[in-house]
Amino acid sequence: MPTHRFTLSGPMDGLLNGLSREGFHAMLRSEADARWSRFVEENTDTIDRERTRLEALGYQGDLGTKMFRSVRYYRGRGQQAEGVDTSEREETSGQRREYVATPGQLLSLMDEHVEKHCFGEKPMSPAAGWAHFEQEYSQAVTLAVQGLTGSDKLTQPDAQAKVKKAYKNRQYLKRRQRQAVAHRAMTLAQLQDDD
Secondary structure: OOOOOOOHHHHHHHHHHHHHOOOOHOOOOOHHHHHHHHHHHHHHHHHHHHHHHHHHOOOOHHHHHHHHHHHHHHHHHHHOOOOOOOOHHHHHOOOOOOOOOOOOHHHHHHEEEEEEEEHOOOOEEEEEEEHHHHHHHHHHHHHHHHHHHHHHOOOHHHHHHHHHHHHHHHHHHHHHHHHHHHHHHHHHHHHHOOO
16 A cells, blocks of 8 residues: 655654744745755754655655755744744634534545545555546535535635545545554564464
């Protein structure tokens, strides 16, 4: 079963968050490149361990590029330059908006589709699975989007994004569940072999 999302370990995540708190995302590109070079030199051992770990899991991309983009374009966007974390910002920004649930009937269709089409001999990536689901169940998707926009809580693009994200999340959770079952079975088999 192929993995489509490779996450970084806790120690590597902590190092990258620290770099992000320094305002890495707001630096000029030349400053960012120089700071990145220093960061890589200072943390060579941790980066090598992370590279080995991800390659053992099947990651084939460039880890340096993955980490650089993560800090430069994603981690810094949610943080202010002063280092205020999100919990403090939520308290000062006012009330949270009300949660709008995805219709249960659509979630059932998503689960059924994920189980039937996204695993097996020809597994689909989350993007390919969504495209197939959207084509196969276009009427159900349209009705769900209309229901979400009819409540005046979401705009049409937000409702479409919510349904798409719900599908991809269902596939991700099912993949994690299958991986956990396979890991338990493998561990149990190893314990039986040791006895």
